[in-house]
Amino acid sequence: DVKVTQSSRYLVKRTGEKVFLECVQDMDHENMFWYRQDPGLGLRLIYFSYDVKMKEKGDIPEGYSVSREKKERFSLILESASTNQTSMYLCASSVPGQGTYNEQFFGPGTRLTVL
């Protein structure tokens, strides 16, 4: 059974704190993604990675960084959390596309509140 896990379901942090969100997948997928989900805006891609130590900016990378030291693990880092980063964060993984479908598998999400 495929599985993507995220380190926390709920997290509360203070403005200015450094925040780490961890994601682990057990499917040996090359691609991993971080999204944030906000009401009325759907899912917005923050960063993605198509291989170990590789990363690409998504649509909204500002204020975030990522780390992928091992194939199964993709970390999202908020260097200095701000209140506008309060959101639901979703991690996903997939195999590389071959021009055909490329299903993404999602973790349960981390609801982050920044006070």
Place this chain on the structure above:
Amino acid sequence: GDSVTQMEGPVTLSEEAFLTINCTYTATGYPSLFWYVQYPGEGLQLLLKATKADDKGSNKGFEATYRKETTSFHLEKGSVQVSDSAVYFCALDTGNQFYFGTGTSLTVIP
């Protein structure tokens, strides 16, 4: 550019009603199309998919047909249940990037 547009919600239906959630897309080439579902407090799960024109994806009583002529992938279910209450996302894979719609919230009342 490539994009997905889906019907604004929220949608409220009575149990056993017919459901349609509209989804249209803009993309060059031959993308793959998906519907994902997100139950309260959970991440997204794949509901169904279609990889080429005229394909019909189906799962749990839901269906969607990939219509290239109308660039659409509308989600339908003949008789909804309370347990179908969730947020539904249409999505597009161009082979280079994945695009999600903004989501449609469905509430089914007994």
